[in-house]
Amino acid sequence: MSLSVGQVARLAGVTVRTLHHYDEIGLLSPSERSGAGYRRYGETDLQRLQQVLFYRELGFGLEEIAAILDDPGSDEMTHLRRQHELLTSRIGRLRDMVAAVEIAMEARSMNITLTPEERFEVFGDFRPEEYEAEAEQRWGGGKEYAESRRRVASYTKADWLRQQAEGAGIVGDLVATMKADVPADSEQVMDLAERHRGHISRWFYSCTPAIHQGLGELYVSDARFTATFEAMAPGLAAYLCAAIRANTARL
Numbered sequence: 001m002s003l004s005v006g007q008v009a010r011l012a013g014v015t016v017r018t019l020h021h022y023d024e025i026g027l028l029s030p031s032e033r034s035g036a037g038y039r040r041y042g043e044t045d046l047q048r049l050q051q052v053l054f055y056r057e058l059g060f061g062l063e064e065i066a067a068i069l070d071d072p073g074s075d076e077m078t079h080l081r082r083q084h085e086l087l088t089s090r091i092g093r094l095r096d097m098v099a100a101v102e103i104a105m106e107a108r109s110m111n112i113t114l115t116p117e118e119r120f121e122v123f124g125d126f127r128p129e130e131y132e133a134e135a136e137q138r139w140g141g142g143k144e145y146a147e148s149r150r151r152v153a154s155y156t157k158a159d160w161l162r163q164q165a166e167g168a169g170i171v172g173d174l175v176a177t178m179k180a181d182v183p184a185d186s187e188q189v190m191d192l193a194e195r196h197r198g199h200i201s202r203w204f205y206s207c208t209p210a211i212h213q214g215l216g217e218l219y220v221s222d223a224r225f226t227a228t229f230e231a232m233a234p235g236l237a238a239y240l241c242a243a244i245r246a247n248t249a250r251l
Contacts, residue, residue: 002032002040012049027066028052051079058086144205151204163203170195174240175233184242193240193247209248216244 009016022028023039028049032040041049048069055065068074068082155163170192177189193212200207200215207215219225219237229237 005039147205185246189243190247193243209251213248216241
């Protein structure tokens with residue numbers, strides 16, 4: 001059974017003019033003609049058209065497609081393997097593009113104006129947007145939340161790196177005093193807790209002593225926060241919480 005040019009055009013989703021052009025350049029010439037001289041396409045023609053359309057979708061030019069299909073060393077399985085490889089590669093690139101767009105969307109939703117590369121350099125595998133919905137639910141109605149979003153919207157990569165370096169310095173000093181068995185309610189450690197509160201106020205929002213104590217309690221009650229501090233040094237979450245509690249009482 002053979003099909004007319006109009007039937008093939010509808011079946012393949014191309015125009016009749018496209019099929020005429022393929023015939024004119026020798027890319028796809030129908031193997032049959034009707035009694036009146038009209039083009040008729042058989043099963044072999046349809047298979048070749050399928051290959052043409054596959055390669056067109058993959059971005060190949062018509063001359064390249066003709067050379068590929070007319071290669072005497074290629075058979076149908078060769079074409080299928082090549083197409084599978086090309087499609088798999090394209091899928092990988094598209095996934096990378098989707099990931100980049102998603103990161104950009106997430107960053108925009110958080111008002112973080114960093115490129116994907118800068119975000120990775122600053123945050124590594126940590127994705128702050130994963131906590132955004134929860135943070136908004138907990139604190140979205142407060143002025144501190146609004147202030148934090150307003151501030152971070154203007155931060156550059158250099159700002160984020162400075163913020164992280166400052167925070168790491170405070171944590172490093174806390175780890176050192178803890179390992180030296182300095183009591184959490186000593187003046188030295190309370191001063192570190194106050195530095196911690198000042199760090200939050202300087203970079204995110206005005207952190208009052210009461211808010212700071214609430215954060216300290218969160219560090220030991222929320223397993224995610226606890227795990228973060230415990231990864232730095234076992235016992236650090238409870239040590240910092242106790243230091244914050246003592247500093248709040250001192251203030």
